[in-house]
Amino acid sequence: MNTSRRSALGVITSSATAFLLTETPMAQPMPVTEAIFCIPGMWDGRSDFIRRVVTHEPKGRFMFAGMVLADMQEKEHVGLEVQxxxxxxxxxxxxxGQGKLTEAALAAIDRHASVAYLRAPPRLLEERAKVAKFTKLLESVGGLAIKVESTGVAHTWERWSQLVSGTAFDLYAAVVTLVADRDHYYSCGMHNFSLPDCEVPRTLSPDAAAELMNRFNHWRLTETPVLADQHTFSLTSTAPRYRIQLEADARHAADEPFFNPHGLWRLSVA
Incomplete structure (x- = not known):
């Protein structure tokens, strides 16, 4: 599985602070997908990967059979394929990597012997400790770096560890990227939290668009508001108001890892 992304909008910016929301909430059940992580490694195929996992200290704690990687001590597991x-x-x-991976890191990745794809439920706020544990295991047994396959953003292990163990906004920054097309700026990766993405008009400056999308997404992630079409949203009492409309994800095919089955919130100036 190999999924590269278009150029991202830029650096993830500030976290959420103050918001205004109007009108009556309404909820709609939505389908789910998976959070997928790509880890190239130095293991020489599946048998070598299994050997490294079962001999990892403490020996016998972790097991890999079929397409399941399990922590026998904590009774937890994730899906995993070795390709x-x-x-x-x-x-x-x-x-x-958006320019953040060094030539040395990329050269090491190029020397990989096989690739592991780890799959987890798309509830990364709740699943973060489990995902952090199993990705740390993959690093320890020879993984070289990590790419969020369901978003298309890559990290060194050091950066990944900092983000996945940090604040909710750090976790958001680990798995969500901001992208531009001809008419809109939009986020990609909120389906890793079982939430819709968002888009804003290209008439905004890149910095303003990033601020608006990041704060709107972070607010939804941490405050879990129940939203409906025609609600309005604003960063402050004096900032522009945006009317929201839930749209289907028309940018990605349903079988692509980037596809968000929850759709996206379109923010238009009210």
């Missing part, structure tokens, strides 16, 4: 070397993976990490 052959992918000659395109260096380029995929280069694009997804």
């Amino acid at each position: 052959p070397r992918d000659p395109q993976i260096k380029r995929a990490f280069e694009l997804a």
Whole structure:
């Protein structure tokens, strides 16, 4: 599986502070997907991967059978596949790293022997400790770096560890990216939290668009408001108001890892 992304909007900016919301809430049940993580590694195929997992200290705590990686002590598991070397993976990490992966890191990734794909439920706020544990295990047994396959953003292990163990906004920054097309700026990756993404008009400056999207997404992630079409949203009492409308994700095919089955909130000036 190899999914590179278009250029991201820029650096994730500030966290949420103050918001205004109007009108009566309404909820709609939505389908779910998976959070998928790509980890190229130095293990020489599935048998070598299994050997490294079961001999990892403390021996016998972790097991890999079928397509399940399990922590026998904590009775937890995630889905996992081991696939052959992918000659395109260096380029995929280069694009997804958005200039933050060094040439040395990319060269190491290019020397990978096989690739692991870890799958977790799309509830990363609740699942973060489990995901952090299993990705740390993959690092320890020879994983070289990590790419959020369901978003298309890559990190060094040091950066990933800092983000996944940090605040809710750090976790958001780990798995959500901001992208531009001809008419809109939009986020990609909120389906990793089982939430819709958002988009704003391209008439905004890149900095203003990033601020609006990041704060809108972070607020929904941490405050869990129940929203409906025609609600209005504003950063402050004096800032512009935006009317929201839930739309289907028309940018990605339903079988693509980037696809958000929950759709996206379109923010238009009210």
